Amino acid sequence: MDDKELILGQYQAYSAAKEKYIDRNFQTNRFYMIVTFVLLFVCYLFMSLTPAYEPILLTSAFGVVVSVLWWLNIDSYQFWIKIKYAKVLEYLETKLPERPYNKEFEEFKEAKKRKKATVFADFQKGLTVLLLLSFLLTFAYNLIQYLNQPKGL
Numbered sequence: 001m002d003d004k005e006l007i008l009g010q011y012q013a014y015s016a017a018k019e020k021y022i023d024r025n026f027q028t029n030r031f032y033m034i035v036t037f038v039l040l041f042v043c044y045l046f047m048s049l050t051p052a053y054e055p056i057l058l059t060s061a062f063g064v065v066v067s068v069l070w071w072l073n074i075d076s077y078q079f080w081i082k083i084k085y086a087k088v089l090e091y092l093e094t095k096l097p098e099r100p101y102n103k104e105f106e107e108f109k110e111a112k113k114r115k116k117a118t119v120f121a122d123f124q125k126g127l128t129v130l131l132l133l134s135f136l137l138t139f140a141y142n143l144i145q146y147l148n149q150p151k152g153l
Helices: 003-049 054-094 100-113 119-150
Strands: none
Touching: 003 054, 003 119, 054 100, 100 119
16 A cells, blocks of 8 residues: 555545534534523523522523533534644645645635635524523523512511
């Protein structure tokens, strides 16, 4: 087996591993999205069905934590995908006659520059911030209500 075949084999294996990593990223984001929407719905149910503030405060605080964890997860995946792409696959492509990932990335950067492409991670982060703010506002509003309620004898 010559060097080109060996590099091509490494490139194919690493490329497949990168794709699996990206798929796992989508599955993780789907999990966080479902959990945050369920928590938001539960907050709404508590606000609609019970006069107690404690369940709403607890659920919204948990929602804040989940939203922050989701944000950190998105950031972490973006960081590792950039390393896997820019550092490893790009390096391996320098050893091959063609560079498909590099070409794809260049085309995507051009489309993004011309505002013809939206980065899904940017959308995810925006949604995460929106949900975080929703949970924070719910928590703050209900905490104020809880602290201002008349005290018992």
